[in-house]
């Protein structure tokens with residue numbers, strides 16, 4: 395059987411969401427590992443005053459494409475941007491472009507979506523459901539289409555504890571969308587992704603379909619290099635907030651499985667699924683739960699430990715405080731630390747900013763952070779079981795060479811090493827900080843430590859002056875505590891002398 399790269403040789407690929415986090419990695423992997431691919435048609439919209447050509451040109455210049463650029467400096471010649479706005483009728487693709495796409499596209503990867511948890515339902519439906527419907531309609535017109543791969547999410551059916559690789563009945567019948575009484579999902583994102591899966595199943599007659607369900611997509615594991623990440627989404631923003639010493643507490647279950655999946659693993663599986671779908675033409679849409687928890691589990695408590703350890707060794711610049719985040723599943727404990735470690739310090743710091751003639755900003759940052767982690771807590775306070783038979787079946791069909799080139803075997807993933815590279819990646823690629831400045835960042839943390847020690851000493855002296863010096867009761871308690879400490883120390887010294 396032809397290898398995966400041999401299959402994509404000479405093919406015309408249509409990609410939506412190519413300017414997004416996962417879409418970029420998909421484009422890079424196709425260009426680097428399937429160099430004989432004929433053309434990548436990218437549906438791109440103009441945005442922030444940039445034309446689609448300018449956006450794609452800027453995208454090609456980012457560090458992610460360094461390896462491809464080395465192998466083939468002219469790689470951009472394989473890329474053809476197609477102007478499209480997925481929320482518009484017919485995806486706002488011109489008739490000429492429709493003609494061009496329907497006459498030559500061999501495989502479609504549909505990555506585009508809104509992944510915001512707070513997206514208004516109407517917009518989420520328009521982009522995640524209706525645009526998918528419109529793309530399927532375009533796909534039905536294509537003369538040489540061999541596979542349509544839809545990127546969903548492992549949390550589309552998060553209302554279930556155990557999730558099989560099947561398409562479940564929709565949360566509401568698509569025809570009753572606007573009269574639906576409730577979402578039956580934690581947010582509009584998971585709700586509309588569940589609906590989109592049903593639309594793919596129902597409106598894909600004659601098409602060979604594959605559905606990929608990634609869990610929490612994080613930084614790259616191995617390729618194009620470890621730790622690549624370009625956004626604040628999911629855990630990335632939380633890691634950064636913790637590394638900057640802003641986040642000190644978050645509600646999560648230490649023992650719950652943190653189902654992170656590296657972006658390069660997702661993309662390798664996606665390309666392999668495209669190959670398998672086109673070559674084997676399964677009669678029904680195959681669903682691939684792209685997760686790690688059932689194969690190589692890692693837990694939120696372990697993530698907390700390794701994230702803190704990594705940022706203490708590779709600190710972020712200009713940290714607000716020393717990194718010291720703790721997760722707790724106890725609501726009241728979390729509320730206490732939010733008050734003591736988030737809101738009170740923010741008030742004090744904003745007061746300092748006002749007094750020094752600067753604009754207060756800390757409380758606004760904390761409010762934003764609390765909103766973000768409030769939306770994420772649903773996913774970090776519990777865990778799910780995903781069946782991954784189709785992912786295993788797909789791997790069994792790969793040749794030894796393809797298993798190496800398109801590696802999605804998460805059993806090999808070393809979590810501590812991955813989390814370390816992830817944290818370093820947020821420093822290098824999201825915050826654009828230079829690793830050569832780490833000594834200065836460490837010096838800054840030492841300065842913060844000394845400030846903290848000074849503050850604690852002054853607080854003690856203040857307490858002494860205000861309470862203990864004026865109250866016989868307070869003095870008696872103080873002396874009792876001090877004598878207890880001395881007794882403990884002398885006992886401890888005596889017992890350690892005896893044992894030597």
Ligand SMILES: CCCCC/C=C\C/C=C/CCCCCCCC(=O)SCCNC(=O)CCNC(=O)[C@H](O)C(C)(C)COP(=O)(O)OP(=O)(O)OC[C@H]1O[C@@H](n2cnc3c(N)ncnc32)[C@H](O)[C@@H]1OP(=O)(O)O
Nearest residue numbers: 510511547626627628629631632636698719766770773774
């Ligand atoms: C140390 C111990 C840690 C242990 C626990 C760690 C992590 C626990 C978290 C669990 C992750 C679970 C996630 C599961 C999701 C399932 C996976 C999926 O299927 S979808 C992908 C995930 N989707 C998302 O993550 C999107 C979630 N985000 C949102 O919905 C929105 O961002 C928001 C949270 C509602 C906030 O919206 P808001 O309008 O307030 O802000 P913006 O997003 O517009 O951002 C404004 C601005 O700020 C920058 N930004 C965003 N987040 C952060 C951040 N955390 N830190 C710093 N800066 C941040 C953002 O880039 C914008 O900048 P600009 O205006 O310049 O563009």
Ligand SMILES: NC(=O)C1=CN([C@@H]2O[C@H](COP(=O)(O)OP(=O)(O)OC[C@H]3O[C@@H](n4cnc5c(N)ncnc54)[C@H](OP(=O)(O)O)[C@@H]3O)[C@@H](O)[C@H]2O)C=CC1
Nearest residue numbers: 411412413414415416479480481505506507547608610611
């Ligand atoms: N990140 C994660 O943790 C996970 C993601 N997924 C799924 O993976 C897919 C990609 O996610 P991710 O890369 O993280 O998302 P991003 O937000 O990084 O990218 C979204 C992409 O969709 C495009 N898009 C959004 N709105 C429109 C529009 N109106 N018209 C045209 N294009 C549009 C964006 O283009 P533009 O640049 O113009 O905004 C961008 O290219 C999604 O389907 C998501 O559900 C699944 C599980 C986890």
